Amino acid sequence: MLITCDKVCIIFMLFVVIVRFADGSCLIKYKPTARSLQDKFNINSGKGPLIYTYQTKGPEVRYPIVIHDELCLYFSDNNIKRPDHRINLACPGCNVRIEDDLSGTTTETTYLTESQSSAELRFIFNSTDTKKVYMHPSTLVKCTGNTKHEMRTGGIKETKRMYPIVVKLNDLYALPIYRILKDQLSEIHAFSHVKITSSIEYRPRFDELNEYKVGLIYNEAIDFTTIYRREYQMQQFKNLGVDKKAIEEYFSEGNYLVKGNLVSKDDLFYNAQQMSTYYYENTFPMWHSINEGNWKLVSDIIRKSADQTATDWEVFAYPYADLRIKNSSTLYLGSADPLHKVRIPRILVKIAFSSANPKHGMVFHVVNDPHITDDDWLEILDPKKGLCKNLVSCSDDHPAFLVSAKGLTFCCSLEDSKIAMNFQKYIEI
Numbered sequence: 001m002l003i004t005c006d007k008v009c010i011i012f013m014l015f016v017v018i019v020r021f022a023d024g025s026c027l028i029k030y031k032p033t034a035r036s037l038q039d040k041f042n043i044n045s046g047k048g049p050l051i052y053t054y055q056t057k058g059p060e061v062r063y064p065i066v067i068h069d070e071l072c073l074y075f076s077d078n079n080i081k082r083p084d085h086r087i088n089l090a091c092p093g094c095n096v097r098i099e100d101d102l103s104g105t106t107t108e109t110t111y112l113t114e115s116q117s118s119a120e121l122r123f124i125f126n127s128t129d130t131k132k133v134y135m136h137p138s139t140l141v142k143c144t145g146n147t148k149h150e151m152r153t154g155g156i157k158e159t160k161r162m163y164p165i166v167v168k169l170n171d172l173y174a175l176p177i178y179r180i181l182k183d184q185l186s187e188i189h190a191f192s193h194v195k196i197t198s199s200i201e202y203r204p205r206f207d208e209l210n211e212y213k214v215g216l217i218y219n220e221a222i223d224f225t226t227i228y229r230r231e232y233q234m235q236q237f238k239n240l241g242v243d244k245k246a247i248e249e250y251f252s253e254g255n256y257l258v259k260g261n262l263v264s265k266d267d268l269f270y271n272a273q274q275m276s277t278y279y280y281e282n283t284f285p286m287w288h289s290i291n292e293g294n295w296k297l298v299s300d301i302i303r304k305s306a307d308q309t310a311t312d313w314e315v316f317a318y319p320y321a322d323l324r325i326k327n328s329s330t331l332y333l334g335s336a337d338p339l340h341k342v343r344i345p346r347i348l349v350k351i352a353f354s355s356a357n358p359k360h361g362m363v364f365h366v367v368n369d370p371h372i373t374d375d376d377w378l379e380i381l382d383p384k385k386g387l388c389k390n391l392v393s394c395s396d397d398h399p400a401f402l403v404s405a406k407g408l409t410f411c412c413s414l415e416d417s418k419i420a421m422n423f424q425k426y427i428e429i
Helices: 007-020 230-239 244-250 271-277 294-309 374-381
Strands: 026-030 050-055 058-061 065-067 070-075 086-090 096-100 105-109 111-114 123-125 139-143 160-168 174-183 191-196 257-261 283-287 313-322 332-334 341-343 345-354 361-367 409-412
Touching: 058 174, 160 271, 174 271, 191 294, 230 244, 230 332, 283 341, 283 345, 294 313, 294 345, 294 361, 294 409, 361 374
Parallel strands: none
Antiparallel strands: 026 070, 050 058, 050 086, 065 070, 086 111, 096 105, 096 139, 111 123, 160 174, 174 191, 191 313, 257 283, 313 345, 332 341, 345 361, 361 409
């Protein structure tokens, strides 16, 4: 299932797809499966720099444009898709290095410009040396180490504090990757906002994992290693009033609460971006079967929609309410102290809409309860009590949406959602 689209949207999609796949003069291109010399910027290896340009509002990531079965990073001057004359390169926390096995050149750089003096060697790097460094067929660009990212304290919109996750470019600019937002006056869950590029299905896949760390919201005293252990969780549920039978049911077949991500590494393109998702503030407790089930499926649907419509998508992830099991009190991990509590959401909401057409989108709701009762399910779906005024049938194409162990999932349009319109104002700080 792709997210539904009206007639106007379909016409717009056809236009952007035609433009996207139009023939053009691509001067820097590579295959999604490229290895060795064709992947000059080491995008697929994960060792390359972030590529960006400076726009009116500041620096923006430059993503490859999809042309048939190739990815293009730079068009010629006579093409409407041509980016700025200068392509900037960044390896935050280390340096960008040019290596050329043929000439033996090794030097450092920060940007690339189109050459006006050579018809054959179309690009020239700025260099710490005085000599000119052209892009040769044997040229490779890579980072000298692992790139660094950081969570910063941003502005406040209404009562929501912004916490952008960025990579620092220089003393003036940082390149935003995604944002976590937290209400300063209430204890509602933190939520996230990320822009998913239209090229996302061509992202490089990395098996590399990173260690999670505490950012600026959670208390560093929280023992995250312990609270995500199955044995601890079973004892915690017992302490909070869940009966033995229910505990055995919820933790059967190896199920337990794992770290679900607000922003998945699969939502981001470059390796440096993907590695920025390892903040505890970007996580919440989710049942393993649901994290690997419909929460993952919903994310796949949104990424495919960005690819098929050839447009970027704005995505908000919002943990909603708190989990209870039968007659238990509100469930959480950690201690009752608000500074040391990690809340367990009852429903996980993803609001997704096209950056080019904000009225085109969908709201997905995944219930974080693998053994929800029929009465609770009907209450959640009730137009008066639930989150949707009218439901959209999204389970026809995805029968898994009706499997409680994978997270019962229901959908509604943006206009029929009771909460979606409250999020669009947070796109701009």
